[in-house]
Amino acid sequence: MKALILEDDDLVSELLETVVAGIYPGALVKIAETLDEAYECVRANTFDLFITDWNLPDGAGLDLVKQIRKTDTDVPIVMVSGRSDRDSVLQAAHFGIDGYMTKPFDVKQLHERLVKVLKPSQTSVPDVSELLESSLEEVVQLPSDVDPADVLELISRQDDLSPAQLAERWREEASVTARLMDVANSTSFRRTGKPVESLRDAISSMGVALTLNQVLALSLDVTGKLKHEALRELSRTHYDAALQVAKKAQTLAIKLKKPPVPLQKAGLLSRVGELAVLKVLNDFIALGGSLEMTEAEQLLRKWSQAYGNRLKVQWRLPLRVRELIGAVHFLPTDSTQEDRLIMRAAAMLAAGSDRSEECQRLLRRLGIDTEAPVKD
Known part of the structure; x- marks a missing residue:
C-alpha cells in the first residue's frame, strides 16, 4: 500500500507517517511539502491513500484533491487542516474527500478515521x-x-545532559525506567548496599554516558514487536550478537585503558541492518505473505548491509562511528587504527572464534596475551 502525505510541517508529517505505518504494516509513505512535489509524486506513482493539508507554501491542498478526482473518484483522501469553519468543511466535501480532520487533531480519532x-x-x-x-x-x-x-541525538550532546534532565524525559517510559532501575540495582552498581529508589538516582549511579548506552540497547531490541516466531528467533540471535560484541569491545577497551563507551555503542549498532530487514519482513508477512526460515536468512544476508548503511545516514552517525561499526564485519589486514582492531577482535571473540588465526593476530597487534583468555 502506498500513501502520499502533503504537509509542510515536519512534525505533523512525521506524526501522520507514524500513524499510517501503524495501521498498515508495510505501507510505503511518500511525504511532499509543496503542491509541486505532490504533483511530481502523482505523475511518477499510483497511491492508495492521500492525506493533505489545506494551506501550503505554494497553494491549497484542495487543488491536489481536485486534480486527483479528475481521474480517480474512489481513492481515499483525508484532509488535515487548521480550518474548522462549516464553509471550509463543505467546500472540501464537495470535491469528494473521505475525511476531514482539524488541527490540532486527536491521534486516536485520526487513527480511527484512517x-x-x-x-x-x-x-x-x-x-x-x-x-x-x-x-x-x-x-x-x-x-x-x-x-x-x-537516543543517538542525546548521545551526541551527552556532556550537556544531567541525570535530572534524563529522568524527566523518561519518567513516563515504563520500559526505560524498568531497564535502568534493574541495571542500577545489579551487583556492579550496588556499592552502598542499598538499592536505588528513583530513576534519577539510577541514572546518577551509572552516569549519563553509560545510561544512554543502556537505553540505546533497549531501543534496538525489536524482538517483542515482531509477530512471527521465526522472525523473533532471528531477531533475538542478531540482537544478542550485537550485545556480545558491545560487551567484548568494552572489556578490551578497559584492558587497554581506552574509553569503553564509544566502542560499546558501535557494538550495539553493529546489527541494525539485520533488525531493519526483519522489520520489513514482518510487515510482509502481516500483509499476507509467507516466508521459510531459509528464505528469510538469505534475504538478511542480501539486504542487511544496505539497510545498515541507510540507517547510518538517516541517523547522521559520525564517520568514526560508522568506521567502527564497519570494522565489526570487515577489517583490511593492513589497518592500524587501534579502535578498529578492537572492534574486529570483539566481533571474533563474541562469535567464539577466539582461537582463529585472525583473532589471535588481532590480539597480538593489540598487545594482549593470546594465551590468557579475555575475561569479561
Missing part, C-alpha cells in the same frame, strides 16, 4: 524483494518503544 477509509485487507501482497527495495528508499523505522534516533 482505519475506516481503507481497510488493511484491501491491500495486496507485494513481492518481498520489491518491498525491501522500495522500503529502503523510505525512512527506516525500527518497531521499538524508544526511537534509536532520539
Whole structure:
C-alpha cells in the first residue's frame, strides 16, 4: 500500500507517517511539502491513500484533491487542516474527500478515521524483494518503544545532559525506567548496599554516558514487536550478537585503558541492518505473505548491509562511528587504527572464534596475551 502525505510541517508529517505505518504494516509513505512535489509524486506513482493539508507554501491542498478526482473518484483522501469553519468543511466535501480532520487533531480519532477509509485487507501482497527495495528508499523505522534516533541525538550532546534532565524525559517510559532501575540495582552498581529508589538516582549511579548506552540497547531490541516466531528467533540471535560484541569491545577497551563507551555503542549498532530487514519482513508477512526460515536468512544476508548503511545516514552517525561499526564485519589486514582492531577482535571473540588465526593476530597487534583468555 502506498500513501502520499502533503504537509509542510515536519512534525505533523512525521506524526501522520507514524500513524499510517501503524495501521498498515508495510505501507510505503511518500511525504511532499509543496503542491509541486505532490504533483511530481502523482505523475511518477499510483497511491492508495492521500492525506493533505489545506494551506501550503505554494497553494491549497484542495487543488491536489481536485486534480486527483479528475481521474480517480474512489481513492481515499483525508484532509488535515487548521480550518474548522462549516464553509471550509463543505467546500472540501464537495470535491469528494473521505475525511476531514482539524488541527490540532486527536491521534486516536485520526487513527480511527484512517482505519475506516481503507481497510488493511484491501491491500495486496507485494513481492518481498520489491518491498525491501522500495522500503529502503523510505525512512527506516525500527518497531521499538524508544526511537534509536532520539537516543543517538542525546548521545551526541551527552556532556550537556544531567541525570535530572534524563529522568524527566523518561519518567513516563515504563520500559526505560524498568531497564535502568534493574541495571542500577545489579551487583556492579550496588556499592552502598542499598538499592536505588528513583530513576534519577539510577541514572546518577551509572552516569549519563553509560545510561544512554543502556537505553540505546533497549531501543534496538525489536524482538517483542515482531509477530512471527521465526522472525523473533532471528531477531533475538542478531540482537544478542550485537550485545556480545558491545560487551567484548568494552572489556578490551578497559584492558587497554581506552574509553569503553564509544566502542560499546558501535557494538550495539553493529546489527541494525539485520533488525531493519526483519522489520520489513514482518510487515510482509502481516500483509499476507509467507516466508521459510531459509528464505528469510538469505534475504538478511542480501539486504542487511544496505539497510545498515541507510540507517547510518538517516541517523547522521559520525564517520568514526560508522568506521567502527564497519570494522565489526570487515577489517583490511593492513589497518592500524587501534579502535578498529578492537572492534574486529570483539566481533571474533563474541562469535567464539577466539582461537582463529585472525583473532589471535588481532590480539597480538593489540598487545594482549593470546594465551590468557579475555575475561569479561
